[in-house]
Amino acid sequence: MSIVKFSNVEKSFGPHKIFNGINLEIMPREVVVVIGPSGSGKSTLLRCINALESIEGGDIRVDGFSVKGGRNDIRNIRLEAGMVFQQFNLFPQMTALENVMFGPMRVRKATRREARELALALLEKVGLSERANHYPAELSGGQQQRVAIARALAIRPKLMLFDEPTSALDPELRQEVLKVMQTLAEEGMTMVIVTHEIEFARKAGTRLLFMEGGKIVHDGKPNELLLSPPSERLRDFLQHVV
Numbered sequence: 346m347s348i349v350k351f352s353n354v355e356k357s358f359g360p361h362k363i364f365n366g367i368n369l370e371i372m373p374r375e376v377v378v379v380i381g382p383s384g385s386g387k388s389t390l391l392r393c394i395n396a397l398e399s400i401e402g403g404d405i406r407v408d409g410f411s412v413k414g415g416r417n418d419i420r421n422i423r424l425e426a427g428m429v430f431q432q433f434n435l436f437p438q439m440t441a442l443e444n445v446m447f448g449p450m451r452v453r454k455a456t457r458r459e460a461r462e463l464a465l466a467l468l469e470k471v472g473l474s475e476r477a478n479h480y481p482a483e484l485s486g487g488q489q490q491r492v493a494i495a496r497a498l499a500i501r502p503k504l505m506l507f508d509e510p511t512s513a514l515d516p517e518l519r520q521e522v523l524k525v526m527q528t529l530a531e532e533g534m535t536m537v538i539v540t541h542e543i544e545f546a547r548k549a550g551t552r553l554l555f556m557e558g559g560k561i562v563h564d565g566k567p568n569e570l571l572l573s574p575p576s577e578r579l580r581d582f583l584q585h586v587v
């Protein structure tokens with residue numbers, strides 16, 4: 346029933362062991378917010394889910410497909426897990442519309458017309474109908490990130506992964522991105538979100554993970570962990586991010 350399942354996952358970079366047996370199960374419709382100090386393994390955790398990083402031990406299954414299952418499984422995992430990065434990563438030579446049309450045409454074998462219809466609907470969903478024909482350089486950071494979200498949604502993922510989606514944005518542009526994410530959460534999208542936006546974690550998250558040193562140190566309800574942090578480390582961390 347789980348959509349993501351880590352079983353005893355081990356991950357190293359060269360001689361450095363990052364994960365020494367991570368276990369984690371995420372159910373459909375969960376909105377999992379991941380917090381923790383820099384270098385604690387948050388990005389690596391996300392990148393392992395869609396096989397952007399390989400693992401040496403254990404297994405990760407996404408909707409039943411294994412990151413160790415070979416090309417076909419990995420292809421399926423990437424179709425099921427949309428990813429949004431801190432640095433938007435839009436194709437600069439393509440308009441907003443073309444960026445969003447790219448995935449469906451390339452990997453879902455949609456016709457140009459189908460892809461265009463879907464892309465227009467998704468740009469409307471993220472509030473950017475008016476900007477469909479603009480190039481990334483003509484858009485604000487918040488607008489670019491909303492295009493990136495629409496682009497990830499266009500492959501019709503079952504799961505969305507966000508790695509610090511608002512960290513590169515000026516504070517006044519963050520809310521427009523968080524609002525789109527909040528709407529997705531309300532619609533029941535399963536999401537794993539690395540962020541320092543504690544208020545968002547409280548409002549939109551159904552589950553909060555606190556990572557440190559490659560371990561999931563706390564795993565619980567956002568309200569409970571944030572209102573009464575069970576460790577000195579979490580209390581200390583929260584004082585520094587808010």
Ligand code: ADP
Nearest residue numbers: 358359363381382383384385386387388389390
């Ligand atoms: P976070 O996202 O929490 O800041 P990361 O997952 O990026 O942490 O990094 C976890 C650890 O793995 C850090 O010690 C980092 O230096 C190391 N690391 C991450 N990516 C690489 C890489 N490509 N090569 C070597 N070490 C890496």
Ligand code: MG
Nearest residue numbers: 387388389508
């Ligand atoms: Mg990171």
